[in-house]
Amino acid sequence: MMYQGILLPVFVLVALTFGVLFWTGRRLSLAGGPAQGWFNYHLQTLFYVVVALALPLRQADLVMVLLAWVFVVLQIFHAGLFVRSSGEAAQGSSLFIAGALVLLAMWVYFALRILFPTLT
Incomplete structure (x- = not known):
């Protein structure tokens, strides 16, 4: 089970990335900065x-x-909105947030299956 030990830091880094994403992405989009595109x-x-x-x-x-x-x-769908609106309306798009939440669910599901194999 050594792969659990090596993947735990990856999961922590992914959690950090999502935390920064939601914290600064929300703040930058309110300030009019380039949030979701980046x-x-x-x-x-x-x-x-x-x-x-x-x-x-x-x-x-x-x-x-x-x-x-x-x-x-x-x-x-988010890319279509981004292209159609020249990027401005897509900054606060709920499609971007929905995609981020689905990806977060993928990572949580994957991490739980790796870290707690007896639960699944």
Whole structure:
């Protein structure tokens, strides 16, 4: 079970990234700064990482696949809104927040399956 020990810091870093995302993203969007456009790249990176970790650890079950598709569909809709509105209306888009929450659910589900394998 050494993989649990090495992945625990990854989960802490992911939690830190989400904390900074929601804290500064909300503050920057209220101040009129570039919030979601810049953070969207971080969300996609976190998505690729959770998928890359889930595959070799055999954690890519039906729940992970469904959450992944929900995240991707939300990203597609968010990108369409961003392109159509020249980026201004997409700054406070609920689609961005919904995508971030789905990705957070993926990470929490993955972390719980790795850290507490007897629960699942």
